[in-house]
Amino acid sequence: MSLRAPGFPRAGLGILLAVALAYGLVIGVRALYGWDPVLDGDAVLQVALIAAPFGFFIGFGLFDYWFRWASGAPTVPEEHSSHGARSWKDYFRVNTDHKVIGIQYVVTSFFFLLVGGMFAMLVRAELAQPGMQFVNPNAYNGLFSVHASILIFLFIIPVFAGFANYVLPLMIGAPDMAFPRLNALSYWMLPVAGIMMLASFLAPGGSFSTGWTAYAPLSTEAPIGQVFFTIGVQFAGASSIATALNFLVTIITMRAPGMSFFRMPLLVWANFSTSLLVVIATPFIAASQFFVLLERALGFNFFEVTRGGDVLMYQHVFWFYSHPAVYIMMLPGFGIISEILAVKSRKPIFGYRMMAFSLLAIVVLGFTVWAHHMFVSGMQEWIRVPMMITTAVIAVPTGIKIFSWLATLWKGVLHLDTPMLFALGFVTMFTLGGISGVMLAMIPFTIHVSDTYFIVAHIHYVLFGGSLFTIFAGAYYWFPKMTGRMYDERLGKLHFWTTFVGFNLTFAPMHLIGIEGMPRRVADYAQEFAGWNLFISIASFVVGLSTLVFVYNMVVSWRAGIRAPANPWKALTLEWQVSSPPPIFNFDTIPTVVGGPYEYGVPGAVHGVFKGAEVKTTATPAGAAPVGD
Amino acid sequence: MEAGALTLPHGGGHDEHHGPPPANRSSRVDAPTLGMLLFIISEIMVFGAFFTAYFFIRVVQGAEWPAEGTHLPQAIAGVNTAILLSSSLTMHWTVMAAKADNRAGMRAGIFTTALLGFTFLFIQINEYVHIGFSPSDSAQGSIFYGLTGLHGAHVFIGLMLLCFVAIRVFRGHFSSAHHRGLEIPGIYWHFVDIMWVVVFTTVYIL
Known part of the structure; x- marks a missing residue:
C-alpha cells in the first residue's frame, strides 16, 4: 500500500482531501459573508459531490501524465x-x-x-x-x-x-x-x-x-x-x-x-x-x-x-x-x-x-x-x-x-x-x-x-x-x-x-x-x-x-468456454482478421483495405489484406456499394 | 467537459512517445487540433443553452432588460472587451514568434497574453462586486451572472492552459518545428475571446 503511487489507496486519500476541501471552502465562504450558521450540510454535500470525483481521478493516477506535461517536466511512461x-x-x-x-x-x-x-x-x-x-x-x-x-x-x-x-x-x-x-x-x-x-x-x-x-x-x-x-x-x-x-x-x-x-x-x-x-x-x-x-x-x-x-x-x-x-x-x-x-x-x-x-x-x-x-x-x-x-x-x-x-x-x-x-x-x-x-x-x-x-x-x-x-x-x-x-x-x-x-x-x-x-x-x-x-x-x-x-x-x-477461433462467423470486417482476442497493438502490420466490408457471397471478395499477403480483388463488387472514391 | 482541454498534451515538442505504434494518417487534419475544434463545438453548445435561457427570459417572457433599477456598466465592459481582444492579438503574435524561432518574442507574447487575461478576469470580478444586484434578485440578474460567469470560467480554464504553456515557453520547449502545444491552447484562447464578443453584445449592448 503506497500513498505515493497511483491506485486505490491514493484515490481514497484524494477523496478525503476533496471532502476536507469542501468543508473548508464552505466554512470559509460562509464566514466571509457572515452567514449563520457557518457550516451548512447541504452546501458541503454539493461541493463535495463535485470535488470528490476529482480527488478520486487525481489520486487514481488519471492526471499524472498531464500534470508532468503541464509543469514542463519530461513525461514518463507510467x-x-x-x-x-x-x-x-x-x-x-x-x-x-x-x-x-x-x-x-x-x-x-x-x-x-x-x-x-x-x-x-x-x-x-x-x-x-x-x-x-x-x-x-x-x-x-x-x-x-x-x-x-x-x-x-x-x-x-x-x-x-x-x-x-x-x-x-x-x-x-x-x-x-x-x-x-x-x-x-x-x-x-x-x-x-x-x-x-x-x-x-x-x-x-x-x-x-x-x-x-x-x-x-x-x-x-x-x-x-x-x-x-x-x-x-x-x-x-x-x-x-x-x-x-x-x-x-x-x-x-x-x-x-x-x-x-x-x-x-x-x-x-x-x-x-x-x-x-x-x-x-x-x-x-x-x-x-x-x-x-x-x-x-x-x-x-x-x-x-x-x-x-x-x-x-x-x-x-x-x-x-x-x-x-x-x-x-x-x-x-x-x-x-x-x-x-x-x-x-x-x-x-x-x-x-x-x-x-x-x-x-x-x-x-x-x-x-x-x-x-x-x-x-x-x-x-x-x-x-x-x-x-x-x-x-x-x-x-x-x-x-x-x-x-x-x-x-x-x-x-x-x-x-x-x-x-x-x-x-x-x-x-x-x-x-x-x-x-x-x-x-x-x-x-x-x-x-x-x-x-x-x-x-x-x-x-x-x-x-x-x-x-x-x-x-x-x-x-x-x-x-x-x-x-x-x-x-x-x-x-x-x-x-x-x-x-x-x-x-x-x-x-x-x-x-x-x-x-x-x-x-x-x-x-x-x-x-x-x-x-x-x-x-x-x-x-x-x-x-x-x-x-x-x-x-x-x-x-x-x-x-471452448477457445474461439479468429473468425468464427467468417466475417470480412477487419476485427475478425486478427486473433481472438487481438494482439496487444491490434495489428502487426497495418492492413490495407481493398474492397467493401460486406461482400458476402461474392466469390473471392476481400475487404482488407495484410502486407505480404497476395492482393486479390473481386472483378465486380456486389450490391450497391461501389468500390473507390 | 473540461476533459476535452486535456487532449492537449499530445502536442508539444519534447515529449517522448509513450503508447501505441503510429497509425496510418488518413486525414491531413492534425488529430489534437481536430480534437480541440470538436471540443470547442461542444463548448459553443453549452453557451448555446445559456443563450437559450437568455432568450426565454428576455424575449419569450419579455422581461425588462436590464432589470428595473439596475444598470450594466457598458463602458467598463467595453474597455474589458478591448483588453481581451488585444490578448488574442498577442496570442497570435506568440505563435508567429514560435514559428520564427524568436524566443524573446515568444516569452514576451505569452507573458502579455496571460497578463491581459488576468486583468480581464480581475475587472470582471470587480464589476460583480460593484454592480449592485445579485443572481437571486431577478431572472435577468441570474442570466447576467450565468452568461458572464460561464464565460469567466472559460477565461479561467484558458488562463490555466496559458500558464502551462508559459512554463514550457520559458523552458524553451517550442520552436519553429514544434509549436503544436502552443498553437492549440491558442485556438482555445481565440474561442474564449470570440465568445466574449457575443456575450458582450447580447448582454451589455442589445
Whole structure:
C-alpha cells in the first residue's frame, strides 16, 4: 500500500482531501459573508459531490501524465500505460488500451443493467396489486427515477461506447484510439456517476424522485437527493462527450490505407453519427443541470416565474438534448444490427450508401423534433404542428433502414444463432416501437395518451425491444473476439426466447391499459387495471430471470468456454482478421483495405489484406456499394 | 467537459512517445487540433443553452432588460472587451514568434497574453462586486451572472492552459518545428475571446 503511487489507496486519500476541501471552502465562504450558521450540510454535500470525483481521478493516477506535461517536466511512461491486461487486477487500474477500456466499459455497464433491472423488478412488485405493498409513494418515485437514470446514463449510452471502444479501432485498422489517456478518463467517470446516483438513496429525504427528466421546478425544490442526479449526470455527460470526440478524431484521422468513408463498416458509420450527436447535444443537458444546480445552490432564478424566469425553458433545453439522446441510444444499435444481419445472412448489406446517409439524416432531423415531448406542457401552440410534421418525417430515414435490413435478409442463407435471433427480434420489436412512435407524433392521439402506460410501452419497445436487443446481439456477436472463448449457444437461445416472450407479455398489454387511461409514474392505480398489472408483473419477472441465464452464460463461458477461433462467423470486417482476442497493438502490420466490408457471397471478395499477403480483388463488387472514391 | 482541454498534451515538442505504434494518417487534419475544434463545438453548445435561457427570459417572457433599477456598466465592459481582444492579438503574435524561432518574442507574447487575461478576469470580478444586484434578485440578474460567469470560467480554464504553456515557453520547449502545444491552447484562447464578443453584445449592448 503506497500513498505515493497511483491506485486505490491514493484515490481514497484524494477523496478525503476533496471532502476536507469542501468543508473548508464552505466554512470559509460562509464566514466571509457572515452567514449563520457557518457550516451548512447541504452546501458541503454539493461541493463535495463535485470535488470528490476529482480527488478520486487525481489520486487514481488519471492526471499524472498531464500534470508532468503541464509543469514542463519530461513525461514518463507510467506503469499503467502499458497495453493489455495480464490479470483481472489490471481492469481495476488506469489502462490506456482501448481493448481493456472496452471491456471495462461493457462489464461496468452490464453491472448497472442488473442494478437498474432490479429496480424495475421492485417497481413491478409494488404494482402487482392495487394499493400500497412494499414501498411508500415517495420511495416508489425514487425507484423508477433511479431505474431510468441508471439504465439510460449508465447502461445504454456507455455500453455502446464500450463495444465501439473495443471494435471500432480494430474495424478501421488503427492500433488504438486517438487519445488513449482521455479514453481512460472517460471510462473512470462512469463508475463515479453510477455510484453517485445509487448513493442518493442514502441522502436525507430519499433518492432523487423526479424521473430521469428532473423537470424544474420539481427538481429545484426536491430534497437534497436530487443533486446526486444533477451532478452525477455531469460526469456521465462529460464522459460521453470525451468519448465521442475521441471516436470522431479516431475515425477521421486513423483509418487504414484504402479505408475510404464508403468502405467503413456501418458500425463505424453509426458511431460517427452518434458521436456527432453527442458532441452537439450533450452540452445541453449539462447546461440544464447547471441551471438546476445554480438555482438550488446559489439561489438563481432561471425558472422562478414571479421574478421573470421561464419554467418551460428547462423542458426546451432538456429535450433539445434528450431527443437527440434517444438516437444516441439507438444509432450504435443500428450499426450492430447491420453487421450481424449481413454476416448471418451471408449477403451484402442492401443499400449501403443509403444506410450511411440515413444515419446522417437522423442526426440532422434529430435536432428538429424536441418539442414533441412537450405537446401538453402548455408551450406556444404554433410549435406543435411543425413538430408533429418533423416527427413524422424522421420515421422516413428509420424506415429506409428497416427496409434495407429486410432486403438484406431477402433470399439470404440465414444462420439463426443467438446474435441473429436477437437481431431479428430487434427488427420486429423496434418496428412496433417505431409505429407507436408515429402514433405519438399525432397531436390528438398524444394528448389522449400523454403520461399513461402507452408512453411506458412505447419507450420500452424502442429502448428494450430496440436498444437492449441490439446490445445483447452485439454482446453475443463479439463475445468470441473480446474474450477469446465461445459462449454456450443453447443457453443463448434459451435467453433469447425467454427474453423475447417475456418482453412482449410485459410491455404489449401496457399499450392497452395506457389507452384505457392508467397513468404512469404513480404507485397506486384503479381496481379495473388489477388483472393486467398482475399479469405484467409476472411476465416482467420472467424477463428478470432470463437475464440471469445471460449472466450465467457469460460468466461460465468466459471462464471455461471452448477457445474461439479468429473468425468464427467468417466475417470480412477487419476485427475478425486478427486473433481472438487481438494482439496487444491490434495489428502487426497495418492492413490495407481493398474492397467493401460486406461482400458476402461474392466469390473471392476481400475487404482488407495484410502486407505480404497476395492482393486479390473481386472483378465486380456486389450490391450497391461501389468500390473507390 | 473540461476533459476535452486535456487532449492537449499530445502536442508539444519534447515529449517522448509513450503508447501505441503510429497509425496510418488518413486525414491531413492534425488529430489534437481536430480534437480541440470538436471540443470547442461542444463548448459553443453549452453557451448555446445559456443563450437559450437568455432568450426565454428576455424575449419569450419579455422581461425588462436590464432589470428595473439596475444598470450594466457598458463602458467598463467595453474597455474589458478591448483588453481581451488585444490578448488574442498577442496570442497570435506568440505563435508567429514560435514559428520564427524568436524566443524573446515568444516569452514576451505569452507573458502579455496571460497578463491581459488576468486583468480581464480581475475587472470582471470587480464589476460583480460593484454592480449592485445579485443572481437571486431577478431572472435577468441570474442570466447576467450565468452568461458572464460561464464565460469567466472559460477565461479561467484558458488562463490555466496559458500558464502551462508559459512554463514550457520559458523552458524553451517550442520552436519553429514544434509549436503544436502552443498553437492549440491558442485556438482555445481565440474561442474564449470570440465568445466574449457575443456575450458582450447580447448582454451589455442589445
